[in-house]
Each structure stands twice: as C-alpha cells, then as structure tokens.
Amino acid sequence: MISRKLLISKKLLSINIVVLILIFGIYIYGFGLLNPSIKIDFWYYLQECQLHYLLVSLAFLALVSWMISTLKIKNLNPKNKFLLVYTILCSLLLCFFAYILINNYIVEKKAITKSENEYLKQAKEDIKNxxxxxxxxxxxxxxxxxxxxxxxxxxxxxxxxxxxxxxxxxxxxxxxxxxxxxxxxxxxxxxxxxxxxxxxxxxxxxxxxxxxxxxx
Known part of the structure; x- marks a missing residue:
C-alpha cells in the first residue's frame, strides 16, 4: 500500500512539473508574442530568449527552497517540504512572467492601435491632397x-x-x-x-x- 507521504510527494512533483513546463512555455514563446514580426520558430525563440537567465532564476529558487526545507513544516519530510516550497515559489514566478507578458502585450497593442490610427488619419489627408x-x-x-x-x-x-x-x-x-x-x-x-x-x-x-x- 502506498504511503501518504509518497502520495503527497508524487502529487507535489506532478504539480511542479506542470508549473515548470508553463514557465518555460511562457518564457520562450512570450519572446515571439512580443515580437510579432518574427515568424513562429521554436528554435529561433530558444536561441534569442536568453534562456540562461531563466535557468539561473530557477536554480536560485531551488536553493531558497532547500534552505526553507530545513525548517520544520507540518511534519513533512525534507523532500516534500522542498517540493512544496519550490512549487509555491515557481508558481509565483509563473504568475510574474504571465503578468509581464500580458501587460507588455496590452501596452504594445495599444501602441500599435495608436500608430494605425495616426497613419490612417495621415492616409486620408494624403489622399485628399x-x-x-x-x-x-x-x-x-x-x-x-x-x-x-x-x-x-x-x-x-x-x-x-x-x-x-x-x-x-x-x-x-x-x-x-x-x-x-x-x-x-x-x-x-x-x-x-x-x-x-x-x-x-x-x-x-x-x-x-x-x-x-x-x-x-
């Protein structure tokens, strides 16, 4: 029979993997969304998005999680404490990236709309003249x-x-x-x-x- 701690460990690990996949997806493809003129190309995005910054951030969060896991938290074993803390910190990082991406996307769309309206006005004036x-x-x-x-x-x-x-x-x-x-x-x-x-x-x-x- 599978122990309760093992079930918790598997559940936390599954959640953490999903969160990490979402983080990598947003980080890599977010570069393409913020550069609409660049054709959709995963390998190009991967080369240009400066992935090492993300890896350093995740490594830092892992270090912080390990340090926190040494504390006593609800009778969890060190492995589960690490997974719990790391999942929470990665989730916060995911929310941060999502916010930055959505905010920049909205700002860029507004700027594009403004530019289009200005050019539309100029086009009508040029046609008139x-x-x-x-x-x-x-x-x-x-x-x-x-x-x-x-x-x-x-x-x-x-x-x-x-x-x-x-x-x-x-x-x-x-x-x-x-x-x-x-x-x-x-x-x-x-x-x-x-x-x-x-x-x-x-x-x-x-x-x-x-x-x-x-x-x-």
Whole structure:
C-alpha cells in the first residue's frame, strides 16, 4: 500500500512539473508574442530568449527552497517540504512572467492601435491632397545618378500621385504595423486614380530613365 507521504510527494512533483513546463512555455514563446514580426520558430525563440537567465532564476529558487526545507513544516519530510516550497515559489514566478507578458502585450497593442490610427488619419489627408507617401528604411543611400535624374524619377512618381521618403535606418515594429495600415488604406485610391497595373507602368518609366542615365 502506498504511503501518504509518497502520495503527497508524487502529487507535489506532478504539480511542479506542470508549473515548470508553463514557465518555460511562457518564457520562450512570450519572446515571439512580443515580437510579432518574427515568424513562429521554436528554435529561433530558444536561441534569442536568453534562456540562461531563466535557468539561473530557477536554480536560485531551488536553493531558497532547500534552505526553507530545513525548517520544520507540518511534519513533512525534507523532500516534500522542498517540493512544496519550490512549487509555491515557481508558481509565483509563473504568475510574474504571465503578468509581464500580458501587460507588455496590452501596452504594445495599444501602441500599435495608436500608430494605425495616426497613419490612417495621415492616409486620408494624403489622399485628399493627392500626395501619397511611401516610407522605407534602407539606411543612408549612396547616390547612383546625378541630381537631375533623381528629380526626373521623382516627377514620374509624382505623376502617379506618390512620393518616396526614407526616414532612416531605424526599424520600429510598431511603426511598421502603422505603415501597413497606411498602405492598406491608400491602395484602393491609387488603383482608382492610376488604373490597374499602375505600378508596372511607373516602374517601366523609371527604368527607362535609369537606362538612359547609365548609358550616358
């Protein structure tokens, strides 16, 4: 017949294993949830989430649990006292990680919504002024053509109601989500303004200017 202490030990061990699995899951996949632009890839998350910090935290909690287990607690044996304390401390750590993840997720979602609303407002204003702006970050551009050629290229784009702007090399995930909203809003307008296939036509006109410049 299985003793009561052994049943308690098995129960505490099972609970502790479940809590540890949840901790590792939240810690690893939480990295992906806070970086929505990164594709879902467990091994990439595992490499980038700095797992050693979690392992150090769990080892510290194990040390604290062992120290507390030396105290007398409800006639439990040292093993069960350790499992009980470690389970409680790991549960608190799990709650902490969950709170941090949920809080950061909510803050990020609010920031994305704010960015989308700002870009939506800007898109409507740009459509009204027939002056749509595409923003892209490629760092500092090295000039390939002379100033006159760049002006001609800008004029071609202007004929299609758009212009390009390079805000710099900094990539902001929240800003990227806002830009997606902007693009989604102005796309039907440009299609209606310039007709189907306008991107290819504009591209061909620009390529002709570039070929002329390269042959000069």
């Amino acid at each position: 027939d002056n749509v702006t595409f923003r892209f970050s490629v760092g500092l551009e090295m000039p390939i053509y002379d100033q006159k050629t760049y002006i001609k290229i800008d004029n071609v784009r202007k004929n299609y109601g758009i212009k390009y702007q390079n805000p710099g090399c900094t990539v902001d995930e929240i800003d990227i989500e806002g830009q997606k909203k902007y693009t989604e809003t102005i796309k039907p307008y440009l299609e209606k303004r310039n007709g189907k296939g306008w991107k290819n036509r504009m591209k061909n006109e620009i390529e002709k200017l570039e070929k002329v410049e390269l042959h000069n």
